[in-house]
Amino acid sequence: MHQDSWEIGGKTLTSRMLIGSALYPSPANMEEAIKESEAQIVTVALRRQSAGDGGGNNFWDIIKELNINVLPNTAGCHSAKEAITTAQMAREVFGTNWIKLEVIGDQYNLQPDPFETVKAAEVLIEEGFEVFPYTTDDLVVAKRLANVGCKILMPWGSPIGSGQGLMNPSNLKAIRKQFPELKLIVDAGIGKPSDAVEAMQLGYDGILLNSAIALAQDPVKMAKAFKYATQAGRLGYEAGTMQEREFASPSTPTIGTPFWHQFK
Amino acid sequence: MIKVSVNGEMKEIEKNLNIKQLIEVLEYKQQGFAIAVNTTFVSIKKYEQTIVNDGDTIDILAPVQGG
Numbered sequence: 001m002h003q004d005s006w007e008i009g010g011k012t013l014t015s016r017m018l019i020g021s022a023l024y025p026s027p028a029n030m031e032e033a034i035k036e037s038e039a040q041i042v043t044v045a046l047r048r049q050s051a052g053d054g055g056g057n058n059f060w061d062i063i064k065e066l067n068i069n070v071l072p073n074t075a076g077c078h079s080a081k082e083a084i085t086t087a088q089m090a091r092e093v094f095g096t097n098w099i100k101l102e103v104i105g106d107q108y109n110l111q112p113d114p115f116e117t118v119k120a121a122e123v124l125i126e127e128g129f130e131v132f133p134y135t136t137d138d139l140v141v142a143k144r145l146a147n148v149g150c151k152i153l154m155p156w157g158s159p160i161g162s163g164q165g166l167m168n169p170s171n172l173k174a175i176r177k178q179f180p181e182l183k184l185i186v187d188a189g190i191g192k193p194s195d196a197v198e199a200m201q202l203g204y205d206g207i208l209l210n211s212a213i214a215l216a217q218d219p220v221k222m223a224k225a226f227k228y229a230t231q232a233g234r235l236g237y238e239a240g241t242m243q244e245r246e247f248a249s250p251s252t253p254t255i256g257t258p259f260w261h262q263f264k
Numbered sequence: 265m266i267k268v269s270v271n272g273e274m275k276e277i278e279k280n281l282n283i284k285q286l287i288e289v290l291e292y293k294q295q296g297f298a299i300a301v302n303t304t305f306v307s308i309k310k311y312e313q314t315i316v317n318d319g320d321t322i323d324i325l326a327p328v329q330g331g
Contacts, residue, residue: 020329020330021329021330023329043330045328045330045331047325047326048271048324048325048326049292049324049325050271051290060327063327073330073331085305088305089298089299090298160331
């Protein structure tokens, strides 16, 4: 299958799928699904640890053994200050300057807070982070993030964990058109492999998903489905789709059609 | 003795402990966590020079699953 290489955050990758590590039925299932997806970036998080957990961290051991790039997130943060502190902590724990910047502005739909996200992005970029900002599909917010130095933008398809697919493809298209030089990832809301195809056909550089795989009846098989969907969508984009037409147009030649108008 | 909040739980500890000593007292043995005091990140390099004060809020975070 298609294995082009591309660059993001200073790394050259062949997979265009970023996978989450949460919500799987078991750690073993998570490990198998990530392997099957052939993703080269996995998202992780930080949470409070009790002293009793001091004997080992099974989850983190599994992730380290996968030997792929780790993208820590700032999930659960509601202000720039919280997100900046979380990012600084993540850099020390995970040993990477990559950060998936999430600053939530609304608890109901987990919509990112654009004002706090831009504020945090500016500080983190100054501190040497490679910021992967989770944002809405708002073009002006995208501009603000680009203006403070973001080289990557991750607009949502639809709210996190909703599986609603791409709510507003035309907005996503506008962002792609406006920022040909930035790396664009559709993050959040992807539910079905066909959503991944659609995102990739828009010319997005990749997709980031978690629930669609982890909550599938067979996460390992779904990981494989998304791997192929991502590749198919990218191939479709590179191949260039035909122009849509208002009316039907026969594909089989009309010249030489037998019995042409002989039957009345 | 002073009172501090560690991961949301109130603890009584001796006065004038630094972060390195606090971790030992709390029996955190594992590597691979990061610390914030009063919502400000404290890097490993600064553990010994950071003294814990009465009423401080300490967060000790470790890797977990995330999307």
